[in-house]
């Protein structure tokens with residue numbers, strides 16, 4: 001199946017007389033005739049469901065669809081994108097271990113790694129994604145367990161050189177984890193470029209309607225855990241908390257990672273996506289391919305309009321010919337990148353605030369990547385306590401405006417932005 005068809009048909013194929021839409025199995029538990037039947041499930045000897053904190057048929061249908069779209073072998077849904085990234089790293093690294101991560105990632109992921117996971121004893125080295133080979137080499141330590149980056153960084157819109165980082169990770173015997181939230185599997189399939197595990201905040205384009213918070217982890221099924229046995233004892237030695245199962249030998253390269261994340265992390269931490277939310281997520285994914293195409297088409301036109309406006313000091317969008325990442329974006333995402341643009345308003349913070357006041361169609365919101373065009377001026381909202389100097393030091397220009405272009409008629413978006421710019 002092609003990607004557009006997978007968006008609709010993957011994960012769930014109804015049998016004779018069954019519902020065409022995925023059923024919402026809104027049930028905590030599942031009934032069995034004998035204790036032996038249930039025992040087999042607990043021992044991971046049989047496939048099936050017993051408690052929705054671990055697995056649920058509705059969430060599994062949707063996870064399978066996303067796995068198929070990404071070209072992976074197994075997947076799990078989580079309650080949020082934060083949970084997906086936390087589970088992924090924690091499934092690989094524990095106290096005393098170390099991870100190499102791109103320094104330009106979503107602020108929430110940076111905080112999770114730099115503050116919360118550091119408190120848990122997992123150390124991180126953040127590297128500039130454009131660093132030299134020597135600098136990248138120096139970031140690795142004997143206890144490094146993973147490399148992490150975003151296909152298109154939020155909000156910097158830096159296109160990550162997936163192949164380069166995959167080669168570096170593999171040279172050191174560790175997997176590359178890619179957060180593919182902004183590109184989506186419609187525009188980029190990181191596993192085909194060497195990534196081993198892909199994560200998503202499904203809250204963004206996958207849901208795409210500003211309706212549900214969620215996350216997903218997809219395993220590419222290619223990383224050979226047993227070839228790096230000492231590095232990944234959690235996958236390659238018996239799990240005493242789960243009947244002495246060795247995930248890598250029992251479930252192989254294709255299934256070990258997600259089975260361990262389910263059996264250990266979901267069991268103990270319980271960050272599940274509800275069946276109802278998974279149903280809404282699936283509705284969003286059905287139109288993902290057409291929506292993403294429209295988001296990119298609209299964003300390209302809006303970025304070109306902004307480039308030609310004299311109230312705008314700069315525009316950052318990887319689809320613009322003059323953009324630093326234009327060529328790399330063409331390599332990894334030949335059909336388009338995403339709908340998010342950042343740009344600067346001449347006159348800085350005050351003028352940007354004034355511009356925002358006059359928008360009518362474009363909504364002010366701390367979100368990106370859904371059907372409705374939305375906008376955020378960090379210096380007057382999320383980062384308002386910082387001075388201009390502090391903002392610049394933190395990599396957020398005082399004049400920076402982040403615009404997430406939706407799927408409305410692009411003429412209405414441009415007219416609204418043009419009108420608001422005319423007031424400043």
Ligand SMILES: Cc1ncc(COP(=O)(O)O)c(C=O)c1O
Nearest residue numbers: 080081082106154181201203214
């Ligand atoms: C690239 C990226 N990863 C992860 C997250 C976290 O996802 P969530 O808000 O669903 O927890 C976000 C949220 O904005 C994001 O943009």
